[in-house]
Amino acid sequence: MLACDTPDAWMQFLDFAKKRCSQAAFENWLAPILLKSLTSDQVTLEVPNIFVKEYLLSNYREDLCAFLPVNKTGEPAIKFQIAPPKPRVPSTESKEKRVSLSSEAKEDQWKRECRLNQQYRFRNFIEGPSNQFLKSAAFGVASRPGTSYNPLFIHGGVGLGKTHILHSIGHYVGEHHRGKRIQCITTEQFINDFVDNLRNKSIAGLKNYYRKEVDVFLMDDIQFLQNRLNFEEELCNTFEALINQNKQIVITSDKPPGQLKLSDRMIARLEWGLVVHVGTPDLETRVAILQHKAEKKGLKISNNILFFIAEHIVDNVRKLEGAINRLSAQCRLMNMPITQELVEETLGELLQQVPQMKVSVDQILKSAATVFEVKLSELKGTGRTKKVALARQVAMYLAKLMIQESLVMIAASFGKTHSTVLHAHNAIEKRLETDSVLRRQIQMCRRQLGA
Ligand code: ADP
Ligand code: MG
Numbered sequence: 001m002l003a004c005d006t007p008d009a010w011m012q013f014l015d016f017a018k019k020r021c022s023q024a025a026f027e028n029w030l031a032p033i034l035l036k037s038l039t040s041d042q043v044t045l046e047v048p049n050i051f052v053k054e055y056l057l058s059n060y061r062e063d064l065c066a067f068l069p070v071n072k073t074g075e076p077a078i079k080f081q082i083a084p085p086k087p088r089v090p091s092t093e094s095k096e097k098r099v100s101l102s103s104e105a106k107e108d109q110w111k112r113e114c115r116l117n118q119q120y121r122f123r124n125f126i127e128g129p130s131n132q133f134l135k136s137a138a139f140g141v142a143s144r145p146g147t148s149y150n151p152l153f154i155h156g157g158v159g160l161g162k163t164h165i166l167h168s169i170g171h172y173v174g175e176h177h178r179g180k181r182i183q184c185i186t187t188e189q190f191i192n193d194f195v196d197n198l199r200n201k202s203i204a205g206l207k208n209y210y211r212k213e214v215d216v217f218l219m220d221d222i223q224f225l226q227n228r229l230n231f232e233e234e235l236c237n238t239f240e241a242l243i244n245q246n247k248q249i250v251i252t253s254d255k256p257p258g259q260l261k262l263s264d265r266m267i268a269r270l271e272w273g274l275v276v277h278v279g280t281p282d283l284e285t286r287v288a289i290l291q292h293k294a295e296k297k298g299l300k301i302s303n304n305i306l307f308f309i310a311e312h313i314v315d316n317v318r319k320l321e322g323a324i325n326r327l328s329a330q331c332r333l334m335n336m337p338i339t340q341e342l343v344e345e346t347l348g349e350l351l352q353q354v355p356q357m358k359v360s361v362d363q364i365l366k367s368a369a370t371v372f373e374v375k376l377s378e379l380k381g382t383g384r385t386k387k388v389a390l391a392r393q394v395a396m397y398l399a400k401l402m403i404q405e406s407l408v409m410i411a412a413s414f415g416k417t418h419s420t421v422l423h424a425h426n427a428i429e430k431r432l433e434t435d436s437v438l439r440r441q442i443q444m445c446r447r448q449l450g451a
Helices: 009-020 023-030 050-067 091-099 103-114 132-143 162-176 187-199 203-212 229-244 264-270 283-296 303-312 317-334 340-350 361-372 376-380 386-402 407-414 418-432 436-448
Strands: 034-038 043-047 078-082 152-156 182-186 216-220 248-253 274-278
Touching: 009 023, 009 034, 009 043, 009 050, 023 050, 043 050, 050 078, 050 317, 132 152, 132 162, 132 248, 132 274, 152 162, 162 182, 162 216, 162 248, 182 187, 187 203, 187 216, 187 229, 203 229, 229 248, 229 264, 283 303, 283 317, 283 436, 303 317, 303 340, 303 418, 317 340, 361 376, 361 386, 361 407, 361 436, 376 386, 386 407, 386 418, 386 436, 407 418, 418 436
Parallel strands: 043 078, 152 248, 152 274, 182 216, 216 248
Antiparallel strands: 034 043
16 A cells, blocks of 8 residues: 555645646635545545545546555545535525626536536447447437437446446537536435425425426436435436436436336336446456556556456456556656566555466367367477467467466476476467457457356
């Protein structure tokens, strides 16, 4: 962990951030944050509301990692406390205020009210077989809001890009359908708004707002609605009102509608349009995501290392991002090249154990023979044509990676010496740095072997 050993770390972060943003942004977002405590493991911050937390994390995540303690998943180790509520500005007043703003300021205010993360754009979303369908469905909805799938319901595990896609829709609609009013909100915030308005007896205004002043309603993490009976009915009525006016609704969830503990009526509404699942990305997509994130940080990481990280972080894109953040912070501090040793040391427990499969040399040879289109007998024999020699080297490379045996034992199964296997392994590893066709062929072998 990058422990910060000075109590001034937060002040140093603020000094740094001040130089990176406008004075208005600093005054609005960062100045109101109160430092409550700071140890080498954790910092506690009091924020006026959840949006300040979101703003801080989405705009300064990696800088926070560089200045403040970092947790096991490579995220800044910050405990947030929400400050006790202050009287709310009535929504009518804020609307009047909006009218008197310049168009630029309006745009700015719109973006803030919309609560969209600036980084979550379609162009930053890396596609692969696990999320291609989601991306095109989301893009379809963003291009023609209210006219295609309604609601679009997105479900899948943690850290797989649901929120990213939801906000991408918001940005796209904002940029391409200027008149459309977008509301992007977490289910928790929706409930909190309702509670606040119930308290202030202004619930009718809020209901009206959702039903009359929203064209595109983006709701994140609807699983938080479970066991909240009163709000469920309210939300269901809102959904119906919006859909009846052809207003677009997009919802994310960690489960499909049928598995949510919600009323039958609500589940039927959620299933009304298109239900899309987002799965865990395959190895190549994980590598592409790592590459994209590393490039954005100006980090140079070799393909071998990217593959190594992608092979050991398999189930969550947020963790992949955490890995790049940690490496970036480490490199910035130590100014060191990124080697496998550095990766293992820096990422430590973030790297998952790859389950060892029981694969035999014979199976590996068969898969190499199929992929490289050579005869198995040639591969097992002493044939030395270029194609056969390459396929044999790949088989040895895979055997060294996939079989947990000593090199001597593996070499014996090939009828070779251990130095031949080692040589083959190193040769392939080197070639993989530049040869994308070979990378794909090896990926095909792995797939055949069930890896
Ligand atoms: P979820 O809402 O499904 O829990 P998020 O949308 O918050 O996941 O994604 C977690 C992080 O991973 C975000 O920073 C997001 O930008 C990133 N991410 C997820 N999927 C992708 C992807 N396909 N391409 C690029 N970044 C991604
Ligand atoms: Mg999310």
